[in-house]
Each structure stands twice: as C-alpha cells, then as structure tokens.
Amino acid sequence: MTPASRFKRVVLMTLGALLLGTVLPLSQAFAQGNKTVVNYWLWLDDSTDPVWPDLVKEFNQTHPNIEVKYQTIPLSQYHDRLLTAIGSGSAPDAARFKDWWLGEFVSNDLLQPLTSYIQQWPGSSDVIQNLWSTGKTSADSPVYMLPAQYITFYLYYRADRLKAAGLEPPKTFAEFVQEAKTLTDPAKKQYGFALRGGAGGQDQWYAFMLALGCHLVDGSGAVVADSQACVDANQKYIDLFRVDKVTPPTAPSDGFAQIIGGFESGITTFAAHHVGSSKSLTEKLGDKLGVTNVPPADPNKPATMMAMSGNVVFGSSKEKQAAFTFISWLDSQGPMDKMSRSANGQLPVLASVASEPYYQNNPFFKLSLEQANYAVAWPPLPGVGYVASQLWQASMQQALLGQITSQQMMTQIATALKQK
Amino acid sequence: MVRTSAPRSRSLNPRLRRRLVPALLLAPAALLLVLVIGYPLVRAILLTFQNFNMLQPSRTTWVGLQNFVQVFHNPVFWIAMRNTLVWVASAVSLQLVFGFIGALLLNQTFFGRDVVRGVLLIPWATPSVLVALMWMWMLDGNYGIVNELLVRVGILKTFFPFLSSPHTALPTLIMIDVWQGIPFFAVMLLAALQAIPLELEQAARVDGANPAQVLWHVKVPLLLPTILITTILRLIWTANYMDLMFVMTNGGPGYATTTMPFFAYTEAYRRIHFSTGATAAFVQALLLGLVIIVYIRILRRQQVV
Numbered sequence: 001m002t003p004a005s006r007f008k009r010v011v012l013m014t015l016g017a018l019l020l021g022t023v024l025p026l027s028q029a030f031a032q033g034n035k036t037v038v039n040y041w042l043w044l045d046d047s048t049d050p051v052w053p054d055l056v057k058e059f060n061q062t063h064p065n066i067e068v069k070y071q072t073i074p075l076s077q078y079h080d081r082l083l084t085a086i087g088s089g090s091a092p093d094a095a096r097f098k099d100w101w102l103g104e105f106v107s108n109d110l111l112q113p114l115t116s117y118i119q120q121w122p123g124s125s126d127v128i129q130n131l132w133s134t135g136k137t138s139a140d141s142p143v144y145m146l147p148a149q150y151i152t153f154y155l156y157y158r159a160d161r162l163k164a165a166g167l168e169p170p171k172t173f174a175e176f177v178q179e180a181k182t183l184t185d186p187a188k189k190q191y192g193f194a195l196r197g198g199a200g201g202q203d204q205w206y207a208f209m210l211a212l213g214c215h216l217v218d219g220s221g222a223v224v225a226d227s228q229a230c231v232d233a234n235q236k237y238i239d240l241f242r243v244d245k246v247t248p249p250t251a252p253s254d255g256f257a258q259i260i261g262g263f264e265s266g267i268t269t270f271a272a273h274h275v276g277s278s279k280s281l282t283e284k285l286g287d288k289l290g291v292t293n294v295p296p297a298d299p300n301k302p303a304t305m306m307a308m309s310g311n312v313v314f315g316s317s318k319e320k321q322a323a324f325t326f327i328s329w330l331d332s333q334g335p336m337d338k339m340s341r342s343a344n345g346q347l348p349v350l351a352s353v354a355s356e357p358y359y360q361n362n363p364f365f366k367l368s369l370e371q372a373n374y375a376v377a378w379p380p381l382p383g384v385g386y387v388a389s390q391l392w393q394a395s396m397q398q399a400l401l402g403q404i405t406s407q408q409m410m411t412q413i414a415t416a417l418k419q420k
Numbered sequence: 421m422v423r424t425s426a427p428r429s430r431s432l433n434p435r436l437r438r439r440l441v442p443a444l445l446l447a448p449a450a451l452l453l454v455l456v457i458g459y460p461l462v463r464a465i466l467l468t469f470q471n472f473n474m475l476q477p478s479r480t481t482w483v484g485l486q487n488f489v490q491v492f493h494n495p496v497f498w499i500a501m502r503n504t505l506v507w508v509a510s511a512v513s514l515q516l517v518f519g520f521i522g523a524l525l526l527n528q529t530f531f532g533r534d535v536v537r538g539v540l541l542i543p544w545a546t547p548s549v550l551v552a553l554m555w556m557w558m559l560d561g562n563y564g565i566v567n568e569l570l571v572r573v574g575i576l577k578t579f580f581p582f583l584s585s586p587h588t589a590l591p592t593l594i595m596i597d598v599w600q601g602i603p604f605f606a607v608m609l610l611a612a613l614q615a616i617p618l619e620l621e622q623a624a625r626v627d628g629a630n631p632a633q634v635l636w637h638v639k640v641p642l643l644l645p646t647i648l649i650t651t652i653l654r655l656i657w658t659a660n661y662m663d664l665m666f667v668m669t670n671g672g673p674g675y676a677t678t679t680m681p682f683f684a685y686t687e688a689y690r691r692i693h694f695s696t697g698a699t700a701a702f703v704q705a706l707l708l709g710l711v712i713i714v715y716i717r718i719l720r721r722q723q724v725v
Contacts, residue, residue, distance in 0.1 A: 105475065
C-alpha cells in the first residue's frame with residue numbers, strides 16, 4: 001500500500017467514525033420521539049440489588065411518554081455530588097433524598113414544593129398520615145419530599161445470651177443498663193451493648209436521646225438541644241462507655257460493620273439498628289435473634305427516631321410534572337412492595353402495603369411499623385446535615401474520651417442546629 | 421548541493437519563526453494547564469475573599485479577610501495544623517529512613533532479589549482505600565489479627581483499640597502511611613545507588629575506607645539530590661493525602677486525626693462553608709509553596725551541575 005492510499009484510507013476511516021458518532025445519537029433522539037426525559041439520582045445500600053433497574057424499566061415501559069434515566073451514586077459521595085451538580089447547574093430533575101438535607105436545601109430554595117402535585121395525586125390518601133411531616137420543614141410548610149422508604153430504630157438482642165443469663169428483654173433504660181452490666185465480661189471479650197461512636201452513630205444516639213426524654217427542638221421548632229433534659233440524657237449515653245463500661249473499648253470509633261460484626265460474633269448482646277439489617281442478621285443468627293424497643297426512661301413513653309428517605313423534585317427541573325409522575329409512581333402499591341422486600345428494603349410508607357401479612361408477620365417490620373406512630377425524625381433544620389455527617393461524631397468521640405462534657409457537646413450541637 | 425527551500429519558508433522571518441514555532445507547539449499544553457490548573461487556582465483564591473454558597477452561587481458577596489479571621493479563630497484549624505505537621509514530619513522521615521535501608525539491602529546480591537524487588541512494590545501499588553480497609557480490619561480492637569499477634573507474643577495483655585484512642589490513632593495512621601510509602605523511597609534510592617560508578621567505591625576501599633565510611637563519604641553525597649527531591653515530593657503528597665483519615669477514622673476520635681486537607685474538606689462539603697474550606701486549603705498551599713520553592717532551587721542546582 002502506498003503512503004497516499006494509506007493516508008486516504010485513514011481519512012476515510014476517520015470520517016466514517018465521525019459520521020457514525022453523529023448519526024447514532026441522532027437516531028437515538030429520533031427513536032425517543034417526543035419522550036420527556038427525567039434524570040433521576042439515587043443511592044442504594046446494596047448496589048447489586050436488581051430491583052431498582054427493574055422498576056425503572058417497568059416505569060419506562062408503562063409510561064411511553066416519559067423516559068427515566070437513573071444514576072446510582074454511593075451514599076458516601078451522594079451529598080457532595082448533589083452540591084456540586086447544583087453549583088454547576090447540572091442537578092437532576094428528581095432524586096432520592098434524606099430528611100437530614102431538607103432544611104439545608106429548602107432554605108436555599110432548591111426544592112420544588114410538591115403540595116399542589118400531591119393534591120391532584122389519587123394515591124396520596126394511602127400514605128401513612130404521620131409520615132407526611134418528614135417531608136416538610138414545619139407543620140405549615142409545603143411538602144418538599146415525597147416519603148418513600150423509612151426506618152425506625154429498635155434494639156436487637158441475642159435471645160440465647162439473655163436466656164442463658166435468665167434475663168428478659170429490657171423494658172426500661174435502667175433495666176437495659178443493669179442487664180448490659182450482667183452480660184459484660186471483658187476477660188471473655190463479651191460486652192453488653194454495641195455503642196456506635198464512629199461513622200453513622202448519630203441515628204442510634206438520637207434514638208436513645210428520644211427514649212431518654214430529650215427532644216432537639218420544642219413544639220414551636222426552637223432548638224432546645226442544650227436543655228438540661230438533653231444534657232442528662234446524653235450523660236447517660238456517655239456513661240454506658242465511661243462509667244458503666246458495658247461497651248467494647250473500640251466503641252468511640254465503631255461504625256456499622258464493627259457493631260453488626262461484634263453482635264453477630266457474640267462480642268455484644270444488644271445492638272441498636274433497623275429493619276435494613278434484619279434479613280442478614282436473621283440468616284446468620286436465626287432464633288438467637290430478638291428485637292425490642294429502644295429502652296425508654298419511662299416505660300409508658302416509648303420513643304425512638306425515624307429516618308425517612310423520600311424523593312424530591314428540584315426547582316431547576318424543566319420536567320417537574322414528569323418527575324413527579326415518576327416519584328409518585330414509586331409510591332404506588334406494586335413498586336412500593338417491591339422496594340420494601342428488596343435487599344435495600346425498608347418500611348413501606350403506604351398503609352395498604354404495610355398491612356400485608358409479609359410485613360405484619362415479620363417481627364422486625366411489625367415492631368418498626370408500630371414505632372412509626374410515635375417515632376421522631378431529625379428536625380428539618382439547615383444545620384442537621386452538618387451535625388449528622390460530621391459534628392456529632394467528633395463531639396461524641398470527644399465526650400466519650402472525656403475531652404469535653406455532656407453539656408459542652410450538647411451546646412456544640414445546639415449552636416450548629418441554630419445556624420441559619 | 422542544490423538548495424530546495426520552499427518559497428513559503430522564505431516569506432517568514434527566520435528569527436520570528438524560531439520563536440513562534442516552539443510557542444505554537446507548547447500552546448496546547450499551556451492552554452490545558454491554564455484551564456485545568458490555572459483556573460481552579462485563581463477560583464480558589466477568589467473564594468477565600470468571598471462568602472460563597474455552593475447552593476446559591478448568585479448570592480456570593482466579597483467579604484475581605486473575614487474567612488481568614490474565621491479560620492484562624494477556629495480551634496479545630498490549629499489542631500489540624502498541628503496534626504498535619506506531626507503527620508508529614510513523622511511519616512516522611514520514617515519512610516526516608518526505612519526506604520534508604522531497603523534500598524541498601526536491595527542493592528546487595530542475594531537469592532530471589534528480583535522477586536523481593538517486585539513484592540516490595542505491592543504496598544505502593546495498592547489503592548489507598550483498599551489499604552485503609554485492609555488495615556482497619558487488621559487493627560480491629562475486637563478481632564483484628566495485629567492485636568491477636570501482639571497478645572500472643574506477649575507485647576499486649578489484652579486487645580488494644582488503636583483507632584479509638586486519641587493517643588494512638590494518628591501514630592497508627594502514620595505507621596500505615598510509612599508501610600505504604602517505603603517502596604517509593606526504596607525504589608528511587610535504589611535507582612540512584614545503581615547509578616553510582618563502582619570505581620568510586622573501589623577507589624575508596626583501596627584508600628582504606630570501611631563500608632560505613634564508603635556509605636557516608638561516597639554514596640550519601642551522590643544520593644543527596646535524589647534524597648532531597650524524593651523527600652520534597654513525598655512531603656507534598658503526604659500533606660495532601662487524607663484517604664486513610666477519610667476511610668479509617670473520619671478525622672477522629674474527636675479531632676485526633678483531622679489534618680489540613682480533611683479540615684478543608686469538612687468545611688466545604690459537610691459544613692457547606694466553601695469559602696472557609698478554600699481558605700484553609702489556601703493556607704496549606706502557601707506553606708507547601710515554600711517547599712516547592714526549595715524543590716525548584718534544587719532542580720536548578722542539579723541542572724547547573
């Protein structure tokens with residue numbers, strides 16, 4: 001082959017590739033026709049779970065005018081990616097969202113109020129009434145987040161350990177501390193309670209704070225995290241590590257993997273978590289696993305925390321109606337049931353789904369659904385995201401290690417929550 | 421010989437052409453540098469004088485030196501500064517010492533030397549997040565293998581929570597970074613060692629120098645430029661490195677492992693204070709700038725030599 005013909009061939013191949021690169025996207029655009037494209041972001045606790053891709057496929061098949069394009073982002077990067085996307089003007093149309101972030105995003109006018117859409121949505125009456133508040137920033141505010149999946153915190157216990165020690169599941173915090181002491185024997189590397197002082201421990205802590213009578217905000221929404229009730233409740237929680245010594249010495253840095261690993265392997269007898277871990281724990285522990293309420297100070301006043309992950313539509317979206325059509329479809333019976341039964345499954349927000357035998361006959365779902373009647377979410381304040389993702393861990397660890405007092409910790413948290 | 425220069429080349433002033441061609445050839449790379457490094461750098465510096473909210477960029481206002489005042493009044497910044505100094509000084513000096521020893525050993529002839537040289541690179545080649553996860557479980561205070569071994573050989577009586585204690589968390593991360601960074605020093609210094617002419621060593625020995633004297637008076641002076649440049653590069657990388665803190669301790673317990681880049685990150689992405697985050701990063705960049713000046717001077721001196 002002469003250099004001239006080789007050159008000609010290279011030029012032709014390059015032109016061909018360019019032509020193909022131009023024609024393919026165009027043909028795809030023509031194939032989409034007049035479809036409205038909705039970009040949707042989500043995180044998955046178990047990214048191998050096929051339920052989500054299947055749900056999107058099902059939606060796209062049953063809604064010929066809308067094309068949902070979804071992107072899965074690890075939760076650890078999710079908030080950062082959302083911020084960056086918003087800052088660069090490339091936010092998705094809709095996204096899975098945590099109640100933590102609601103205050104921060106609403107105060108910056110980034111979320112589309114959904115109340116008017118919800119009023120025209122026939123499925124709204126099926127959503128459990130108590131859960132609507134998790135999508136609002138105050139009792140009178142519009143709904144910004146459509147509730148989808150949630151959890152409430154409860155207490156797992158090793159039934160075999162309690163039985164061997166002749167103990168019943170604790171009904172009060174005082175009983176819990178006493179039993180945890182009985183079941184602690186450092187020489188055998190056995191501890192009563194898997195306190196989570198490391199990453200993600202703020203939900204466990206908040207559940208105990210509520211059970212011990214501390215509310216971070218009062219009825220009017222004012223921050224009272226530094227009240228005496230909260231300081232005292234926090235002190236009791238800190239004492240589990242410092243005074244009662246019923247936790248492993250690693251507690252200040254223990255995260256999810258450590259507390260669940262320790263519970264499974266028998267290092268700890270009590271661990272607070274939610275239905276998200278019930279499937280794997282049941283598979284590993286079988287009837288050795290039991291569940292009860294987070295032990296309250298007053299047995300007549302059970303309390304715990306709930307964390308809602310819902311769906312939002314961004315104010316910048318040009319396809320708000322289509323985006324709402326998708327997120328409200330996720331809140332219909334079929335998809336909701338599939339999501340709740342999946343590996344990423346949490347509690348269904350629909351009364352019709354929650355009443356099904358699958359949930360009512362499962363002790364973990366059943367207890368969680370009962371708790372949903374009184375469980376409290378993080379207050380929708382702009383500072384919650386910072387407290388939950390960073391400040392809580394640093395101040396909790398300092399308190400556990402005796403570097404700051406309970407009062408100082410709660411003052412730090414109250415100050416952050418009060419920031420606009 | 422027949423001259424065949426093209427008429428077009430005659431039309432361009434040769435002196436101008438000599439200046440223009442290199443500039444044109446360098447232009448794409450220069451443009452890329454301006455876009456990829458120059459713009460973010462300028463943007464970051466501007467951020468330090470602004471009250472920038474990522475969620476509402478349009479509400480950005482100029483605030484003068486307020487961010488610097490805010491950062492310097494934050495006690496966590498000073499903790500992060502102290503931790504960074506300890507982190508960088510300890511990690512890099514230990515890597516240098518052990519890397520140097522490693523290079524000397526690998527420069528000897530022994531059976532399986534090539535295999536050892538390859539295996540030595542594994543810590544350096546392993547992704548940082550994987551290293552962090554691996555060590556996190558090995559150091560676990562309840563069932564970690566490191567604790568198990570230390571108890572079995574009698575160094576510890578009971579398992580110790582290395583990452584949960586403010587006294588041991590940072591030293592533990594330093595040891596992991598040292599483990600990961602030794603191969604870099606060892607390989608760089610080994611390459612420099614092998615470049616030293618054998619005749620110099622032989623001449624010194626003929627003059628009666630013992631091995632220690634050969635090392636100190638012959639090899640070390642010749643290795644010095646490599647040691648300096650490698651150390652300076654590693655200083656910069658280590659100061660900016662926060663993967664271990666991010667995965668293993670999240671800056672804790674408390675603020676025991678919070679270093680400057682981690683502090684800047686948390687300010688920007690968790691507290692949503694991008695301007696104070698940029699300010700902390702800018703202060704660190706200024707400090708590292710001093711190191712870079714030293715680096716450039718060494719480079720120039722080498723070129724002169």
